[in-house]
Amino acid sequence: xxxxxxxxxxxxxxxxAAGTGRPLDVxxxxxxxxxxxxxxxxxxxxxxVGAAFFVxxxxxVLLALTLGDFxxxxxxxxxxxTGQVHGLSSTVVLEWRLPxxxxxxxxxxxxxxxxxxxxxxxRNPLASPDxxxLANGSFTGMLVALLALGGSWPLLTxxxxxxxxxxxxLIYLLAYRGGLHGFRFIVVGIGISAMLASVNTWxxxxxxxxxxxxxSAWGAGTLNSVxxxxxxxxxxxxxxxxxxxxxxxxxxxxxxxxxxxxxxxxVAVGRARLAAITLAVCLVSVVTAVAGPIAFVALAAxxxxxxxxxxxxxxxxxxxxxxxxxxxxxxxxAQHVIPLTVPVGVVTVVLGGSYLVWLLIHESRRRx
Amino acid sequence: MGxxxxxxxxxxxxxxxxxxxxxxxxxxxLAVTLSVVVGANPMAPGTVLDTLFGGGSxxxxxxxxxxxxxxxxxxxxxxxxxxxxxxxxxxxxRNPLADPGxxxxxAGAAFFVxxxxxFFxxTSPLGYVWLACAGALLLTGAVYAIGSAGGQAAxxxxxxxxxxxxxxxxxxxxxxxxxxxxxxxxxxxxxxAGSLLERGFDVVLPxxxxxxxxxxxALWAAPGLNSIALGPDVARSxxxxxxxxxxxxxxxxxLLAGSATAVAGPLVFVGLVVPHMVRWTLGTDQxxxxxxxxxxxxxxxxxxxxxxxxxVLPSEMPVGVVTAFVGAPVLILLVRRRSATAL
Amino acid sequence: xxSPTGPALDSTLGSxxxxxGLGVRYDRRSxxxxxxxxxxxxxxxxxxxxxxxxxxxxxxxxxxxxxxxxGAVLLDGRDITSYSARDTARRLGLLPQGAVSxxxxxxxxxxxxxxxxxxxxxxxxxxxxxxxxxxxxRVTNVADLATRPVDELSGGQRQRVWIAMVLAQQTPLILxxxxxxxxxxxxxxxxxxxxxxxxxxxxxxxxVLHDLNQAARYASNIIAMHDGRIVATGPPRTTIxxxxxAEVFGLANVVISDPLTGTPLVVPTDTRRPHPVAxxx
Numbered sequence: 007x008x009x010x011x012x013x014x015x016x017x018x019x020x021x022x023a024a025g026t027g028r029p030l031d032v033x034x035x036x037x038x039x040x041x042x043x044x045x046x047x048x049x050x051x052x053x054x055v056g057a058a059f060f061v062x063x064x065x066x067v068l069l070a071l072t073l074g075d076f077x078x079x080x081x082x083x084x085x086x087x088t089g090q091v092h093g094l095s096s097t098v099v100l101e102w103r104l105p106x107x108x109x110x111x112x113x114x115x116x117x118x119x120x121x122x123x124x125x126x127x128x129r130n131p132l133a134s135p136d137x138x139x140l141a142n143g144s145f146t147g148m149l150v151a152l153l154a155l156g157g158s159w160p161l162l163t164x165x166x167x168x169x170x171x172x173x174x175x176l177i178y179l180l181a182y183r184g185g186l187h188g189f190r191f192i193v194v195g196i197g198i199s200a201m202l203a204s205v206n207t208w209x210x211x212x213x214x215x216x217x218x219x220x221x222s223a224w225g226a227g228t229l230n231s232v233x234x235x236x237x238x239x240x241x242x243x244x245x246x247x248x249x250x251x252x253x254x255x256x257x258x259x260x261x262x263x264x265x266x267x268x269x270x271x272x273v274a275v276g277r278a279r280l281a282a283i284t285l286a287v288c289l290v291s292v293v294t295a296v297a298g299p300i301a302f303v304a305l306a307a308x309x310x311x312x313x314x315x316x317x318x319x320x321x322x323x324x325x326x327x328x329x330x331x332x333x334x335x336x337x338x339x340a341q342h343v344i345p346l347t348v349p350v351g352v353v354t355v356v357l358g359g360s361y362l363v364w365l366l367i368h369e370s371r372r373r374x
Numbered sequence: 375m376g377x378x379x380x381x382x383x384x385x386x387x388x389x390x391x392x393x394x395x396x397x398x399x400x401x402x403x404l405a406v407t408l409s410v411v412v413g414a415n416p417m418a419p420g421t422v423l424d425t426l427f428g429g430g431s432x433x434x435x436x437x438x439x440x441x442x443x444x445x446x447x448x449x450x451x452x453x454x455x456x457x458x459x460x461x462x463x464x465x466x467x468r469n470p471l472a473d474p475g476x477x478x479x480x481a482g483a484a485f486f487v488x489x490x491x492x493f494f495x496x497t498s499p500l501g502y503v504w505l506a507c508a509g510a511l512l513l514t515g516a517v518y519a520i521g522s523a524g525g526q527a528a529x530x531x532x533x534x535x536x537x538x539x540x541x542x543x544x545x546x547x548x549x550x551x552x553x554x555x556x557x558x559x560x561x562x563x564x565x566x567a568g569s570l571l572e573r574g575f576d577v578v579l580p581x582x583x584x585x586x587x588x589x590x591x592a593l594w595a596a597p598g599l600n601s602i603a604l605g606p607d608v609a610r611s612x613x614x615x616x617x618x619x620x621x622x623x624x625x626x627x628x629l630l631a632g633s634a635t636a637v638a639g640p641l642v643f644v645g646l647v648v649p650h651m652v653r654w655t656l657g658t659d660q661x662x663x664x665x666x667x668x669x670x671x672x673x674x675x676x677x678x679x680x681x682x683x684x685x686v687l688p689s690e691m692p693v694g695v696v697t698a699f700v701g702a703p704v705l706i707l708l709v710r711r712r713s714a715t716a717l
Numbered sequence: 718x719x720s721p722t723g724p725a726l727d728s729t730l731g732s733x734x735x736x737x738g739l740g741v742r743y744d745r746r747s748x749x750x751x752x753x754x755x756x757x758x759x760x761x762x763x764x765x766x767x768x769x770x771x772x773x774x775x776x777x778x779x780x781x782x783x784x785x786x787x788g789a790v791l792l793d794g795r796d797i798t799s800y801s802a803r804d805t806a807r808r809l810g811l812l813p814q815g816a817v818s819x820x821x822x823x824x825x826x827x828x829x830x831x832x833x834x835x836x837x838x839x840x841x842x843x844x845x846x847x848x849x850x851x852x853x854x855r856v857t858n859v860a861d862l863a864t865r866p867v868d869e870l871s872g873g874q875r876q877r878v879w880i881a882m883v884l885a886q887q888t889p890l891i892l893x894x895x896x897x898x899x900x901x902x903x904x905x906x907x908x909x910x911x912x913x914x915x916x917x918x919x920x921x922x923x924x925v926l927h928d929l930n931q932a933a934r935y936a937s938n939i940i941a942m943h944d945g946r947i948v949a950t951g952p953p954r955t956t957i958x959x960x961x962x963a964e965v966f967g968l969a970n971v972v973i974s975d976p977l978t979g980t981p982l983v984v985p986t987d988t989r990r991p992h993p994v995a996x997x998x
Contacts, residue, residue, distance in 0.1 A: 030847050033823030033864030044839040129817075132538060180706055192471065193650075193709045197702035200643045204698035207567045208691065215560055219553065222563075226549050252838055260833050266813035269782055271886060272806030272834030302542060318822035346554040355546030362539040366532070367520060 034317075052315040056324035059331045063111055066334045070107035071099050073342050105237040106229055110337045110350075111330035113229075113293045114303055116244045118329020119251065120286035121304030122311075122320040126258050127282050128192075134305040135290040139195055141299035142202035143173025144291070145225050148298070149209045152221055162224075163236070167295040173198060174287055227300030227351025229337050240296045247289050248326065255322055258282045262319045300351045303329050306358035313365055332358065394656055398669040405676035409446040410438065412680050414687060444575040449679050449693075450672040451578060452570070452634045453644065455585045457671025458592045459630035460645030461652070461663045465599045466623045467530035473646035474631035476534055477624075480640040481541035481548070482513025483632070487565055488548045492558040499577050502565060503636045507581065510632030516540060518624060533624075568641040568694020570679050581633040588629035592664050595622045599660040641694050644674055647701040654708050674701060733758050733890050733921055734779055734809070738788030741771075741778045748774045749945045751788070756890075756938075761916040762923045763932040766942035767966050772925045773814070773894055775942065779923070780811040780892050792890075806834035810888035812879055814895055818867045824878050825863040828853055831885035853884035857911060873904035880908065884915070891915065893924040897931070909935050933957050933981040941965055957981040 029038075035050035071083045076098050078086075085091035086099040124133045135141075147169015151161045181194040206225070210218045224231075257278035260268040269275045293300065307329040308320045314328075315321055336353040344353070411422050415437050424430045425438040459474040466472075475481075486509025490496035496505060521536040552559040598619040601609035606616050634641065652666035678696035685691050734756040741749040748771050756762050756779075764772045777783045779790055781797045790797040793808055800808075810831075818827055831853070832846045854860040857877045862870065867878060876896065883891060893912070897905040905928075913935055916922050926932045932939060932953070939956040941949045943965045949956045959972045962983055975982040 030825060030829075030851055031864055032825035032829065033866075034826065038842050040842075045842045046839065047841045132535065180710070190709050194706050196471065196646070197705045197709075200646075200698040201702045204695040207563075208695045210563055211567060211692070215556060218563065219556060219559055222549075222559070223553055226553065256833070256836070256838065260830065262817075262819045263827075263830060264813075264815065264817040266777075266782060266811070267816045267882075269802070270780060270806065270809075270811035270813060270883075271831055272803040274802040301546075316821065318819035318826065344550075346550075348550050348554065352546045352550040352553070355542050356550070359539045359541075359543035359546065363520060363536065363543070366536055366539065 049315070049317060049321060052317055052321040052324045055311070055315050056321075056327045059324075059327045063327065063331045063334060066331065066338060067107050067111070069338055070110075070334065071103050073338070074098070074103065101234055105234040106232050106337070107334060109232045109237040109241060109297075110229055110334040112241045112244045113297060113300070114307075114330040114333025115248065115326035116289040116293050116329075117300060117303040117333070118307035118311075119248065119322050119326045120289040121306075121329075122308035122322050122325040123254070123258065123282050123286040124304070125308050126320050127261060127279055129262070131309055132305070135286055139173040139177055139199040139202055140170045140287065140290050140294065141301070142199045142206060144170035144294040144299055145206050146202045146209075147172070148224060149206055149221055152217065153209060153213055159231070159236070163295045166298070167291055170291045170294055171287075173202060174291075223349045224298040226349040227298045227354070228349035229297055230347075230349070232297060236296050240292055243292045244289065247285060247292070250285060251322060254278070254282045254285055259319055298349075298351065300333070300354055302355045302358035303333055306354075306362055307332055310358075310361060310365070313369075391656065391662065394666070395669070398666065398673070401673045402669050405673045405680075406446055406450065408680045409449060409676045410442050413437065413442055413683050414690065440574065444578055445570050445573060445679070446676065447575070448570050448573040448578045448637050449676040451582060451585050452638045452641065453648075453672030453675035454668045455588060455630040455634040455671070456641060456644040456675070457648040457652075457667035457669075458589060458664055459627045459634070460647075461649035461660070461667040462592055462595070462599070462623050462627050462630075463645065464649050465603065465660055465663070466620065466627075467534055468603070469530070469534065470650065471646070472534065473642055474627055474634075475640065475642050475645070476541065477537045477627060477631070478513040478517045478541040478544070479510045479628065479631040479635055480642060481544040482509035482511075482516075483507070483635040484562075484566060484640065485509055485513075485544045485548045485551075488551045488558060488562055491561050492551055492555045497561065499572055499574075502639075503577050503581065506636035506639075507584075507632055510635055511628060513540065513544060514624075514628040514632065564692075565639045566694075567692040568639040568697070569692035570638055570675075571690060571692070573637055577637060581636055584629045584633040588626045588633070589668065591622050591626035592630070593661075595619050595626065596661040596664045599623070603658070603660070639694060641675070641697060643698045643701050644671060647697075647705050648674055650705060651708060654711070731758055732756055732791075733793055734791070734923070736779060736785075736788060736790045739775075739778060739785055739790065740787035741774050741783055742786045743774070747786075747945070749778065752945070752947060754779075754940060754947060754950070756921060756923055759916070759919065759921055760938040761913065761936050762921075762938040762940060763936035764923070764925045764940045764942060765927075765929060765932050765965075770942045770965075771945040772942055774945075776811075776892055776894050776923065776925050777813070780809060781805055782811070782813070803834045806886065806888070808888055809890045809892065810883040810886040811892045812883045812894065812896055814898075816879055818875075820868065822867055823864055824859055824867055824870070824881075825850065825854065827867055827878055828881045828885050831882035834886060849885045849887050853881040856884060856914075857881040858907075873900050873907075876900055876904070876908065877911075880911065889919070890921045891923070893922070895925050895927060898927060905931065929957065929962065929983045930975075930981075933983070934975065934978055953981050957983065 037048045037050055037053070039046050039048060068080060068083065072078050072080060076094070078095055078099070082091055082095055083099055086096050120135050124135055125131055144166040147165040147167070148162050150169070151157060151165030155161055155165070177191070177195045177198050180198070181191040210221060213221065257268075257273050260271060260273045261275065261278065263271075265275050268278075290304065308325045310332075311325040311328045312320050315324060333350070333354065336357055337350045339357070340348050340350045340353045410426075411417070411419050417434060417437065421430060421434055422438060425434045430438070456474065460472075463472040463474050463476070464470055483506035486505040487496075487502050490501065490505040496502065517533065517537045517540050520540065521533040548562075552562045598609070598614045601612045601614045602616060602619060609616050631645065648667050648671045649663060652663050652670055656662050656666050674697060675693060678700050679693040681700065682691035682693050682696045685696070732755045736752065736754050739749060739752045739754070740747060752775070754775070764776060766772050774783065778785060781790065781792070784798075792800065792805065797805060829846065829850050832849060835846065835849075836842070851860075854863055857880055859874065859877050859881055862874060862878070867875060870878065876899075880893075880896065883893075891912075896912075897908055900908065909931060912922050912924065916937075936953055939949070939951060939953050940947055941956055941961060948965055949961055957972060958981070959970055962968055962970045962972065969986045971984050971986050972981050973984060974980070
């Protein structure tokens with residue numbers, strides 16, 4: 007037997023011998039679910055918060071399907087979904103409202119998860135994917151497509167996608183110097199972001215008023231242009247990307263402990279970080295391409311989740327659920343509560359920011 | 375990210391520093407000269423000189439005295455104010471990404487201006503000045519009040535997060551307002567680009583006292599900030615009243631950034647970039663950084679303004695658009711230097 | 718004559734960790750150059766040396782945290798870069814300086830994080846994990862703190878928790894970068910005794926220590942460094958001598974025999990004593 011095996015065996019034997027019989031209490035309630043050697047650990051509070059928000063999301067979806075210029079009762083909605091009711095109700099629900107509602111949930115989840123990844127990897131609660139110029143770059147791409155190339159919807163989507171990714175690549179190239187040092191990366195991101203923002207401002211200034219209004223509405227982040235044709239491919243992309251999340255989560259959770267400890271416990275730090283950021287960038291790009299840069303979900307949802315679940319890191323799955331609820335709720339408010347036509351991005355900013363402020367006040371009162 | 379890295383001081387000896395300031399003075403004079411001489415109305419330098427000393431035609435007097443001189447004065451005031459405000463914010467929050475706007479100055483100013491345009495039909499730059507000033511001061515006050523809720527003095531992190539949150543809320547409200555009122559949108563998109571166009575002496579002079587008070591407070595607080603950079607405990611043991619310095623710094627930032635935004639609209643990038651450039655070439659002594667930013671800020675603003683006047687003749691590119699194009703490459707070049715320090 | 722692995726390396730030696738011709742650079746500046754070192758299996762090796770001599774750099778390079786600009790580090794006979802991150806972590810555990818604990822994490826959770834290398838996507842918690850964590854908590858005497866948040870602990874307790882985390886990793890090799898700095902003397906001795914016990918149970922320990930006399934007392938093998946080079950290696954008795962201490966640390970000293978253990982005891986020969994206090998008049 008090698009020395010190592012002896013050591014391991016000795017440790018295990020001692021632990022069994024000392025065996026208290028009780029499972030280890032880690033100071034936080036959690037559930038270990040396992041069958042046949044495969045196990046998954048779920049934090050209890052985190053799961054409860056996620057479940058609560060999921061139920062809320064279902065409620066929001068129902069609201070989204072019933073409210074509008076053509077009001078329907080829940081019974082009618084159920085009828086449409088189960089295929090018993092046809093006609094105008096069916097069109098309204100299946101072609102207008104359902105795609106938009108589902109898109110809101112998925113896009114919100116995508117943004118929230120991307121924000122959570124960024125904040126975990128940079129260890130900064132104020133980090134958001136926008137620091138690498140994605141939002142501004144997408145806007146630039148979209149404006150170029152709109153003002154110079156004619157502005158059909160596929161063109162706008164493509165422009166936004168290309169603009170955002172080009173911005174991210176440009177920042178990566180400029181910041182890379184024998185490695186991606188965090189500080190340099192962020193500063194270059196801010197520089198490029200600011201340049202793109204001024205380009206956008208300039209283009210908006212020069213455009214016709216109506217065009218500028220339309221572009222700005224998109225630039226604030228809107229679900230108004232989401233149809234089944236755009237929602238389905240984007241939604242599928244989001245689902246596929248989110249399915250990759252479990253591959254990335256354990257590594258970046260370990261990064262919470264600092265690069266050295268993460269590396270020492272077995273994380274390939276450089277690779278893990280790159281994979282995580284790439285996933286986050288893809289998530290944000292897909293959403294921005296279709297709906298424009300929706301602000302604050304990526305920034306606020308992870309922080310809201312972390313405070314509600316009181317967990318040491320950011321639980322990404324729960325964050326996704328919270329983000330979905332946040333965006334759908336905001337869209338409901340934008341559509342039905344506010345008398346004027348406001349882009350959902352405005353509502354997310356106001357809501358998300360206000361909630362954050364409330365949390366800050368609440369926290370300080372609790373501590374005082 | 376907010377870590378303090380012991381610096382390799384760039385201009386370590388007195389002669390190096392003197393040279394830096396000498397060059398800065400020259401650059402400032404050059405920028406001012408360019409700002410007075412160059413413009414959309416081409417004028418020979420001789421004519422300009424003539425007009426400055428009492429001669430010249432009515433037209434040249436109009437261009438020089440009613441347009442370029444006040445504009446230059448505004449540029450100097452705004453540049454100095456933003457540069458110093460940025461330096462103070464970065465030192466106070468120990469975060470190299472801080473700019474004066476994170477305290478909510480820009481969001482407050484923009485919101486009040488938007489409300490003024492939408493509901494009260496305000497259209498003149500002078501009207502904007504009062505609205506913006508009020509908005510900036512009120513919102514920063516709110517940020518500070520909420521950030522300190524609970525009795526403890528607001529620490530830099532809390533203040534930053536609060537500022538970002540409240541700033542975002544009001545930015546969202548402003549956007550919502552503008553997007554639903556096309557007329558207001560049209561005016562706002564001009565104002566929010568950040569411009570020195572049509573800023574006469576009647577716009578600059580009222581805020582000048584605020585700027586001067588802010589600069590004085592900044593110079594007073596700078597030595598204390600050096601100690602605070604070593605940590606509040608070390609600072610206290612050196613006899614620095616940390617709480618007082620923090621209040622003074624916040625007041626200075628509010629006055630400076632509020633005035634600058636009131637005059638020119640939001641020029642965010644200046645406050646972010648100028649202190650970095652000063653720090654990376656001059657070292658980390660806050661007194662020198664404040665002085666250096668006071669000189670370099672106007673250089674950036676004036677040069678950008680001049681560029682904007684002539685780059686897209688016959689129209690004009692607002693200075694806010696140009697500062698990013700001038701400042702960003704410089705920032706990126708500087709940060710790619712191996713010896714860039716974190717703070 | 719200079720092969721890539723250097724003349725001193727012999728993968729049949731049985732040493733779990735060795736380096737040959739090792740060079741490490743930091744930002745174009747060479748910190749370590751052409752260094753050969755062998756860590757004997759089952760030893761308690763302590764690296765000593767003055768500030769900025771490269772002790773930490775050597776330890777981190779041996780752990781695979783820093784890339785070798787020249788030469789190679791061999792872990793269990795193979796180049797360390799040929800292992801995957803998880804494989805390295807199963808053979809070698811490192812407690813670096815400046816570890817950060819996430820806000821609100823409890824002791825048991827933090828120790829459990831040490832099991833990362835043994836876990837998989839769908840094997841997130843097993844009986845072996847549980848046993849390892851429980852054992853680590855017990856051995857480091859923090860079992861009764863298991864449910865407390867780490868932020869609430871004292872410096873000494875927190876250090877023991879970090880050591881528990883490394884123990885939970887269950888590696889035959891443990892590297893520690895200044896594990897006793899910032900601890901009071903009682904806790905320093907406690908940590909060293911713990912490391913001694915672990916060494917007695919078969920683990921190879923490599924630690925960077927500041928205190929010469931503690932190093933002399935506990936180590937079975939000393940590596941003395943100066944200016945990026947190894948000046949002497951061997952048991953404390955032969956390495957910690959008056960001449961070596963004078964050369965490496967620049968300290969006038971005399972080395973005597975510890976009255977209790979017989980290990981070397983370094984005594985500075987500067988004979989200044991407290992100034993006599995003038996009696997009142």
